[in-house]
Each structure stands twice: as C-alpha cells, then as structure tokens.
Amino acid sequence: MKLLEERILKDGTVLPGNVLKVDSFLNHQIDYKLIKALGEEFYKTFQSAGVTKILTVEASGIAIACAAAEHFDVPVVFAKKGHHKNVGTDVYAADVFSFTKGITNTVAVSKKYISADDQVLVIDDFLADGQACMGLKNICDQAGASVVGFGIAIEKGFQNGGKLLRETGIPVQSLAIIASMTDDSICFADNN
Amino acid sequence: MKLLEERILKDGTVLPGNVLKVDSFLNHQIDYKLIKALGEEFYKTFQSAGVTKILTVEASGIAIACAAAEHFDVPVVFAKKGHHKNVGTDVYAADVFSFTKGITNTVAVSKKYISADDQVLVIDDFLADGQACMGLKNICDQAGASVVGFGIAIEKGFQNGGKLLRETGIPVQSLAIIASMTDDSICFADNN
Numbered sequence: 001m002k003l004l005e006e007r008i009l010k011d012g013t014v015l016p017g018n019v020l021k022v023d024s025f026l027n028h029q030i031d032y033k034l035i036k037a038l039g040e041e042f043y044k045t046f047q048s049a050g051v052t053k054i055l056t057v058e059a060s061g062i063a064i065a066c067a068a069a070e071h072f073d074v075p076v077v078f079a080k081k082g083h084h085k086n087v088g089t090d091v092y093a094a095d096v097f098s099f100t101k102g103i104t105n106t107v108a109v110s111k112k113y114i115s116a117d118d119q120v121l122v123i124d125d126f127l128a129d130g131q132a133c134m135g136l137k138n139i140c141d142q143a144g145a146s147v148v149g150f151g152i153a154i155e156k157g158f159q160n161g162g163k164l165l166r167e168t169g170i171p172v173q174s175l176a177i178i179a180s181m182t183d184d185s186i187c188f189a190d191n192n
Numbered sequence: 193m194k195l196l197e198e199r200i201l202k203d204g205t206v207l208p209g210n211v212l213k214v215d216s217f218l219n220h221q222i223d224y225k226l227i228k229a230l231g232e233e234f235y236k237t238f239q240s241a242g243v244t245k246i247l248t249v250e251a252s253g254i255a256i257a258c259a260a261a262e263h264f265d266v267p268v269v270f271a272k273k274g275h276h277k278n279v280g281t282d283v284y285a286a287d288v289f290s291f292t293k294g295i296t297n298t299v300a301v302s303k304k305y306i307s308a309d310d311q312v313l314v315i316d317d318f319l320a321d322g323q324a325c326m327g328l329k330n331i332c333d334q335a336g337a338s339v340v341g342f343g344i345a346i347e348k349g350f351q352n353g354g355k356l357l358r359e360t361g362i363p364v365q366s367l368a369i370i371a372s373m374t375d376d377s378i379c380f381a382d383n384n
Binding site (some may be wrong): 023024028029030031032035036058059062063065066067069070075076077078080109110112113 | 215216220221222223224227228250251254255257258259261262267268269270272301302304305
C-alpha cells in the first residue's frame with residue numbers, strides 16, 4: 001500500500017535491534033486519516049470473506065480494527081494482555097512469547113465475545129515473529145470460530161511471522177512488507 | 193447522552209465492589225457505531241475549544257479518542273502504561289494510583305508528541321477516582337500544554353473523580369453520570 005510505505009519512509013526510524021519506530025503516526029501518536037485508509041484497504045481484500053467479528057490485541061491494534069469495523073459493520077473485540085480482573089475468569093487464553101522483549105504474555109478474550117458461529121478477521125499493527133497473531137488464532141480455535149484472514153499493517157518480512165501465518169493456509173494481507181532495513185534505508189518487498 | 197444511558201441500562205452489569213461491566217460494547221468488545229456517536233458528542237461540546245490534540249491512555253480510551261479525532265481533525269496520542277521500551281526515555285511521565293486495583297501505574301508520553309503549543313482534549317472511557325485524567329493533565333502541565341477539556345464516556349458520580357476534575361476549572365463533559373448502582377438498578381444523574 002503506497003500510502004503506508006511512503007509514510008514509513010517519511011516518518012519511520014530504525015533503531016538498533018531491528019526496531020522500526022512508527023510512533024509518530026501508528027502506535028503512540030495516531031494519524032486517524034491514515035488509520036482510516038488502512039481499515040478501508042482491509043475491507044477491499046476481505047469484504048467477501050463473511051467477516052462477523054474483528055479481533056485484535058490491545059493496544060496498538062485497536063484503532064486500525066475500529067477503522068476496519070466501520071466498513072465491515074461488525075463488532076471489534078480486543079484481547080487483553082495479562083490477567084485483567086474485569087475480563088473475568090471465563091475466558092479463552094493463549095500464551096504469547098515476545099522474542100523482542102523475551103517475555104511471555106497471556107492474552108485473553110471473554111468466552112462471551114467469540115463463538116463457533118464467528119468468522120474472524122484478525123488485525124494487528126505489526127507482524128514480526130507472528131506470536132500475537134497465532135495466539136489470537138489459538139483463541140479462535142478454542143472457541144470453534146474460523147479465522148478467515150489476517151490483516152497486518154506492517155510486516156517485518158525478514159522475520160518468521162509471515163511464513164508462520166501463511167503456512168496456516170489462511171489469507172494474510174500485509175499492507176507494507178519490509179524486506180530489509182538499516183540505519184539509513186528501508187526496503188519494501190513487493191506485496192501485490 | 194440518552195443513547196449511552198440506554199445502552200448501559202440494556203447491556204451493563206453491576207459487579208460487587210462498585211464495578212460496572214460494559215465490556216460488551218465499550219472496553220472489550222466495541223460497538224463502533226456507539227463509539228462514533230460518543231466521538232461526535234464530544235465534538236459538539238468542544239468544537240470551539242481550539243483542540244489541537246486528543247490525549248488518552250491505553251487501551252480502552254483509544255477507540256473513543258479516534259472517533260473524536262475524526263471530527264476535530266487532529267492527531268490522537270495515547271499514553272502508555274508501564275515502561276515501554278518503544279516509548280524511549282525522553283518522556284513526560286506521571287504516576288497513576290488505581291484505587292480499584294490498589295496499585296500505581298506509570299503513564300508516559302514521548303516529549304515529541306505534546307508541546308507547549310498544544311490545546312489538549314483529554315478523553316477516557318471511565319471516570320471514577322480521576323487519577324488517570326489527573327495523570328494526563330500532569331503530563332500536559334509538564335509539557336506546558338493547555339488542557340481545554342475532559343471528555344468522559346461514563347462517570348461514576350458517586351466517586352471523587354468528577355469533583356477533582358471540575359475543581360481544576362477545566363470543562364468536563366461526562367456523557368453518562370451514574371448517580372448510584374445496585375445489583376438490579378442503575379440510576380443516572382442529570383448531566384445537562
């Protein structure tokens with residue numbers, strides 16, 4: 001998606017340890033116009049997939065998921081990290097290991113909000129090692145729900161997540177795939 | 193706001209310890225249509241306040257803040273909880289004590305995204321003891337930015353936050369103010 005790639009080139013910065021900082025428009029400060037465009041793009045791809053629910057994980061996925069929800073006209077559910085008193089105990093939960101942080105987080109969704117009837121579009125801002133998305137898929141599996149697609153804003157194509165997700169056979173749309181990055185250059189893979 | 197009050201009556205549940213569960217439409221599953229209406233309502237109130245930025249805190253405030261941002265045509269910034277590696281060290285931070293959980297969380301905003309020129313609308317889903325909102329105001333104070341309003345979806349009118357916020361002299365709009373609640377009734381205060 002040209003708009004997103006251009007924005008990454010303009011405002012993204014590369015930090016040591018393969019960290020791409022896009023916090024001026026995506027995951028700390030949010031440019032709602034860009035986010036709306038991302039939501040629309042996911043709709044173009046998955047509009048015929050029979051999506052009944054959009055599932056993401058707090059916090060950075062929420063804005064994009066809501067932007068998409070408006071087109072699909074379905075509810076968003078965001079999985080909560082850690083043990084939230086307010087989620088209750090009747091939850092589907094999955095452990096998500098973060099290679100970047102070296103820690104495991106539990107993500108959980110109340111059983112009330114994902115059911116066997118659901119056709120779920122999983123949305124997230126980043127795809128790196130794929131653990132968050134696989135955790136969300138695991139939650140859908142527990143509920144007997146079908147994952148009909150993964151919608152990702154930025155995929156780090158040089159990490160394993162894309163391969164992992166595509167091996168499930170579920171369609172994956174990454175709006176920008178980074179092939180490589182260094183201090184002074186970011187190269188995109190062709191994602192068409 | 194009638195729409196929100198009706199929805200709370202229809203789908204909200206009261207749990208022991210003065211917990212109001214609205215996770216079927218506001219802070220776990222999200223009804224994007226309702227959220228859009230909340231955002232529009234904040235715009236009606238604060239459209240002449242010269243808002244340049246909307247500030248909220250992860251995670252539940254993000255959807256409402258984005259819905260409002262579309263009307264104000266300004267960026268959203270969401271404060272991060274805890275110490276996020278990705279926020280960096282150059283931050284404005286404030287400690288927020290949660291009476292409910294009995295713990296203190298640090299919330300932080302990168303110095304890049306709040307400046308002395310900003311006129312900030314603070315938005316959050318809940319107002320109970322007011323510590324989160326006061327923490328966000330504290331961050332704005334550190335940046336030399338002005339808080340021009342507090343926009344709250346649900347205020348627990350029987351807790352101290354509303355008083356605390358209104359004593360600052362900054363306009364507060366709560367779209368639904370709960371005067372009292374028991375297992376089988378929720379009463380609203382007149383917030384017009």
